[in-house]
Amino acid sequence: xxxxxxxxxPLVLTLTGALLVSILGIVRPRVAxxxxxxxxxxxxxxxxxxxxxxxxxxxxxxxxxxxxxxxxIEVVLDPLSSFMAAVVACVAAATxxxxxxxxxxxxxxxxxAFYALALVAVTxxxxxxxxxxxxxxxxxxxxxxxxxxxxxxxxGGPALAAAFRYLLLGxxxxxFYLLGVGLLYALTGTLNMADxxxxxxxxxxxxxxxxxxxxxxxxxxxxxxxxxxxxxxPDAYTHAPTPVTALLAGVATKAAxxxxxxxxxxVLRPVELPVPLVLTWAGxxxxxxxxxxxxxAHDVRRMLAYSSxxxxxxxxxxxxxxxxxxxxxxxxxxxNHAVMKASLFLVVGAALAAGGRPLVGALGLGRHMPVTAxxxxxxxxxxxxxPPAGGFFSKWYLLQAAVATSxxxxxxxxxxxxxxxxxxxxxxTEAIWATPVAHAGAGDPPASMQVGLLTLAAATxxxxxxxxxxxxxxxxxxxxxxx
Amino acid sequence: xxxxxxxxxxxxxxxxxxxxAHRNLTKKLIGMTIFxxxxxxxxxxxSVKRGAxxxxxxxxxxxxxxxxxxxxxxxxxxxxxVMVATSGVALAILTRLYARYGTLEEDLLAExxxxxxDEPVP
Numbered sequence: 001x002x003x004x005x006x007x008x009x010p011l012v013l014t015l016t017g018a019l020l021v022s023i024l025g026i027v028r029p030r031v032a033x034x035x036x037x038x039x040x041x042x043x044x045x046x047x048x049x050x051x052x053x054x055x056x057x058x059x060x061x062x063x064x065x066x067x068x069x070x071x072x073i074e075v076v077l078d079p080l081s082s083f084m085a086a087v088v089a090c091v092a093a094a095t096x097x098x099x100x101x102x103x104x105x106x107x108x109x110x111x112x113a114f115y116a117l118a119l120v121a122v123t124x125x126x127x128x129x130x131x132x133x134x135x136x137x138x139x140x141x142x143x144x145x146x147x148x149x150x151x152x153x154x155x156g157g158p159a160l161a162a163a164f165r166y167l168l169l170g171x172x173x174x175x176f177y178l179l180g181v182g183l184l185y186a187l188t189g190t191l192n193m194a195d196x197x198x199x200x201x202x203x204x205x206x207x208x209x210x211x212x213x214x215x216x217x218x219x220x221x222x223x224x225x226x227x228x229x230x231x232x233x234p235d236a237y238t239h240a241p242t243p244v245t246a247l248l249a250g251v252a253t254k255a256a257x258x259x260x261x262x263x264x265x266x267v268l269r270p271v272e273l274p275v276p277l278v279l280t281w282a283g284x285x286x287x288x289x290x291x292x293x294x295x296x297a298h299d300v301r302r303m304l305a306y307s308s309x310x311x312x313x314x315x316x317x318x319x320x321x322x323x324x325x326x327x328x329x330x331x332x333x334x335x336n337h338a339v340m341k342a343s344l345f346l347v348v349g350a351a352l353a354a355g356g357r358p359l360v361g362a363l364g365l366g367r368h369m370p371v372t373a374x375x376x377x378x379x380x381x382x383x384x385x386x387p388p389a390g391g392f393f394s395k396w397y398l399l400q401a402a403v404a405t406s407x408x409x410x411x412x413x414x415x416x417x418x419x420x421x422x423x424x425x426x427x428x429t430e431a432i433w434a435t436p437v438a439h440a441g442a443g444d445p446p447a448s449m450q451v452g453l454l455t456l457a458a459a460t461x462x463x464x465x466x467x468x469x470x471x472x473x474x475x476x477x478x479x480x481x482x483x
Numbered sequence: 484x485x486x487x488x489x490x491x492x493x494x495x496x497x498x499x500x501x502x503x504a505h506r507n508l509t510k511k512l513i514g515m516t517i518f519x520x521x522x523x524x525x526x527x528x529x530s531v532k533r534g535a536x537x538x539x540x541x542x543x544x545x546x547x548x549x550x551x552x553x554x555x556x557x558x559x560x561x562x563x564x565v566m567v568a569t570s571g572v573a574l575a576i577l578t579r580l581y582a583r584y585g586t587l588e589e590d591l592l593a594e595x596x597x598x599x600x601d602e603p604v605p
Contacts, residue, residue: 135558142565146572153576158596160580164508167573171515172502178562179495179522185555186529 006050007062007077010043010089011126017043018119025112033100036115040096040122044089047126050082055473061132070192074132079478080266083331084129084258088251091338092122094459095250095346098452099243101445102349106241107154114154118247121147125255134181134191134267137259138174141223144255145170148248152240159239162232169232173222180215183208184268193267200268213270216263223256226316227286230309234293237305242349245301249308250342254334257315264319265327265482280320284413286313291420295427300358303424304344307383310417311337314398317410321401327479328471329397335463336390340379343456344428347376350445350453371444375453380425382460385418390463397471487528494521508580508587512573519566523559530555 002009017039025032053060059078063069077085096118107114124144131137149170153163185191187208188199203209218229225233233253237245264275290310297303311333318330350372352358382391395414402410444450463470494517501514530552538553581587584595 135561139561139565142569146565146568149569149572149576153572153579156579157583157599160576160583161592161596164573164576164580167569167576168502168511168515171519171569172499174565175519175522179525182522182526182529182555191554 003053003057004060004062006046006053007060007075007130008064009046010050010085011123011130013039013043013046014089014119014123014126018116018123021112021119022116025115029109029111032112032115033096033104036119037093037096039119040089040093043122043126044086044093047082047086047089050077051086051474053077054079054082069132070190070195073136074192074194075130076132076193077130078481079474080258080262080331080481081129083474083478084254084334085126087335087338088122088125088129088255090459091250091342091456092118092125092247094452094455095243095246095342096452097455098346098449099246100448102241102353102449103243105353106243114151114243117147117151117154118244120144121151121247121252125251128255128259132193134184134193134196135178136191138178138181141177141256141259142174144252145174145223148252151244151248152236154244155239155241157239158235159241162235162239166232166236169222169229173219173229175219176215176222177219180212180217180219183212183215187212193262197267197269205272209270210273213268213273213275216268217260217275220256220260220263221282223253224260224316225253225256225309225312226260226282227289227309227313228282230286230290230312233309234302234305237308237345238299238302242301242345242352246342246345246349249304249345250338253308253312254338257312257319257334260316261319261327261330265322276320276322278320279316280407280410283313283315283317283320284410286310286316287413287417288313288420291417291424294424295420297424300348300428301345303428304341304348307421307424308337308341310420311341311383314395314414314417317413318398318401321398321405321407321410322482323401323405324476324479324483325397325404326401327482328475329394329401331475331478332390332397332463332467332470333394336382336394336460339456339459339463340382340389340391343375343379343453343460344383346449346453346456347372347379350449353445354443369444371450372453375457377429378457378460380429382464383425384422388461388464390460390467393464393467487531488525491521491525491528494518494524497521506589508577508589508592512570512577515573516566516570519562519569523562523566526555526559526562 021032021035054077062075064073064075103114104111121144124140127140128137131140149163149167152166153160187203187206188196190196222229237249287310290306290313294303294306297306314333315330318326382389385391385395399414498514498518498521502511505511532551535549535551538550584592586592
C-alpha cells in the first residue's frame, strides 16, 4: 500500500512539516527544530526506502490526483530520481540537525521562519527531482528559489544585495526555462516528460526544437551556477548565514544540475546539436577558473563558493562526456559534493560562532575544536580527491571516462582541478592547525552540531568505501536509462 | 501574420535591456516584471485560434476544434502566482536595503556596503 505512495512521500512529508512549523513554531519557537528535523528525517527515510524499492522492484510512476498522464501531472521514481531524492533529503536532514545552535543564536524568536523556509526549499528540490512534468519542474524550481532568496536575505546587510542579485538572475533562469518549455509545448502539444521524449525524435530538426532546447538548458545552467553563468553564486554564499549556505551549497545547485541531466539525456536528447561539447567545455573551464578564483579568495566562505563553481564543473563535464561511466561518475560527484560542501560550510559556521574571523589564514579552529577540525579534514580530503574519501572515486570514474573517450583536455582539466583543490584546501586546513585561538569560549560546538558534522564525515568515508556497490546497484542503471 | 509574437519578443528584449542597462535596482525589478509578462503573453498566444470560442462546455458547439486551448491559460495562472511571489520577495528585499543603506543606486550601494564593514554573520 505505502509502496505505491513512495514517489511523492518525501515531498509530502517536508511540505507538511513546513506547514506545521510555520503554525506551531510561531506559538512555540522551541518546537520548530524538533518538528523540522522530524519532517526532513522522515523524508530522508522515505527517500531511502524509495531507493531500496527501485533496486528491488524497478521504477514506479504516480499520477497525482488520479489524473492519468499525459494529461495529469506525473511523479516518477526511477533509479536516478530515487538516488537524487535520497541525497537531497539525507544531506538536508544532517544540515538541519547541525544547524540547531547557530540558527537559534542568529534568528532568536524568528527561528520558526528559518525552519519553515528551509523545509519549503527542500520540498522544492525534492519536487524538481520527483516530477515527470515539464511545467511542474518550473513550479518546484521557483518554490525552492523563492524560499532560497528569502533565506539568503535573512542575514541582512550585504546579504540583501546578494539576495537581490540572486533573485534577478534566478528569475531570468527560470523564465528562460519556462520560455523553452513553451516552445517545446507549441511543437509537441505535451508537457509530460515521457510523452515528450517519445514525440521529439520525429521533430528533431525543427527550429522550435533548437530554440526550446537552448532556452531550457541555459535557464537550468543559470540555476545550477554553471560557469560562465555563476554570477549569483559567490556573493550569495559568502553573505548568507552559514546554516543557510550549508543547505543551499549542499543541495540547491544539485537539484538544478539533476534537472539539467534529466533534460539533456532523458527527455530532449539533442543528438544533432553540440550540447555535449558545450557542457564538456563549460565544465572544464569551470573547474579551472573556479579553482583559480578559490585560490585567490581571502574570505573563507568566498573560497568555498568558488570551489563549488569548480566542483559543479566536474558534474557538467561528466554530463558532457556522455558515456555511462561518465554520467554515473557525475551522479556520484553530486552526492560527494553535497556531503563535503555542507560539511565545510557548517565547520566555518562553528568557527565563526566560536569567535573566529572568516579569513582563510585566520579561521582559528585550532586544537580547541578537535572534532570540528577532524570533520573539516575529512571533507578537505574528499574535495582534493584522495582515497578513501568519496571524492576520489567520483573523480576517478570521470577520469576513466575522459580517457576512454580520448579527450586530453578533459583529462587535463580534471587533474589540474584536483591540484588547485589541493592548494586551496591546504590553505584552509593549514589555517585550522597553524593559527592559535585566542578567543574565549573556543571549544567544540554543541552536541547537535557535532552529530550533524560527524554524520556527514562518516558519509564521506562510507560513500568512498561503498562506491563500487553504489555504482552497480543504482548509478550505472540510472545512467543506462539515458542511452 | 504572427505580429503578436513580435510584440512578445520586443517586450522580452525591452525587459532584458532594462535589467542590464539601468543602475537602479527598482528599475531592474521593473525590467524583470516586463520580461516575465512577455513570457506570459507568449504562452497565451499559443492558445489563440481564429473563430474559436472560450473553452466552457455547454456554451458552444460540441467538437473540441471549436474551442481555444485552455491549458496555456491554466499554466499561466500558476506562473502569475509565481511571479507575484517573486515580486513580493524582491520588494521586501529592496525595502530592507533602502532602510539599511539609504539608496538603491547600484554603484552607491556597493560603496556603502564596502564602507559599512559589517560583522560576519555566523
